Amino acid sequence: MKRCLTIVILLIVCTASFAQTLYYDVVKGTKKLGDMTVERILGENSVRYEIDSKVTFRILLSFTVDYESTSEYKYGQLIKEFTHNELNGSSQKKSTVWFDGEKYTLDLNGSRTTFKDRIEYSVATIYFQEPKDGQKVYSPQFGDYLVFEKINDNQYELDSPDGLNIYTYINGICTEVKVSRDFAKFYFRMTPESLREIKQNQIGGSTPVVD
Numbered sequence: 001m002k003r004c005l006t007i008v009i010l011l012i013v014c015t016a017s018f019a020q021t022l023y024y025d026v027v028k029g030t031k032k033l034g035d036m037t038v039e040r041i042l043g044e045n046s047v048r049y050e051i052d053s054k055v056t057f058r059i060l061l062s063f064t065v066d067y068e069s070t071s072e073y074k075y076g077q078l079i080k081e082f083t084h085n086e087l088n089g090s091s092q093k094k095s096t097v098w099f100d101g102e103k104y105t106l107d108l109n110g111s112r113t114t115f116k117d118r119i120e121y122s123v124a125t126i127y128f129q130e131p132k133d134g135q136k137v138y139s140p141q142f143g144d145y146l147v148f149e150k151i152n153d154n155q156y157e158l159d160s161p162d163g164l165n166i167y168t169y170i171n172g173i174c175t176e177v178k179v180s181r182d183f184a185k186f187y188f189r190m191t192p193e194s195l196r197e198i199k200q201n202q203i204g205g206s207t208p209v210v211d
Helices: 002-016 192-199
Strands: 017-028 031-043 046-059 061-074 077-087 090-099 104-108 111-115 136-139 144-152 155-160 163-170 173-180 185-190
Touching (some): 017 046, 017 173, 163 192, 173 192, 185 192
Antiparallel strands (some): 077 090, 090 104, 155 163
């Protein structure tokens, strides 16, 4: 009886949510600088995204950048997103945006603003949803929208106050990000194992609906 009950509980949990994880190496030339994982957890009428990365640079001195992000969508709308950057263990930038049913509130390093635009595409969704030319994406870290520009088939440019990123997609999934900064140029490149899953359609992405 206990065994049957356990099986039923497991079936309920598996039905309620389903997780997919993408793995990336952070590389500069032939040198690996770090790792990033991006997870999408699909529930009934909801999606949760979790991003975690750690990158170490050595330019005269060594410094390590840790980044984490969690976000929740319900019925295609962002409900809450949290991002946090650390440099050598010290907090650099922290942001949280949440929807209360009428408006969004953004807390960016302790400073709060409100707005009523509906957010359906934020930075957290970039890895699982290929954009379109002119697609707006909300960035809690900058407290504003950024705009994708298509530069090739399945390849898009995104300019931000930090610098320029170029995103490449296969089957709706981001497989590479070329990052250009004043101090370095490097790549977030999908691991061969994850890339194999994408090419075999074991993990599928999508293109968001744009009004």
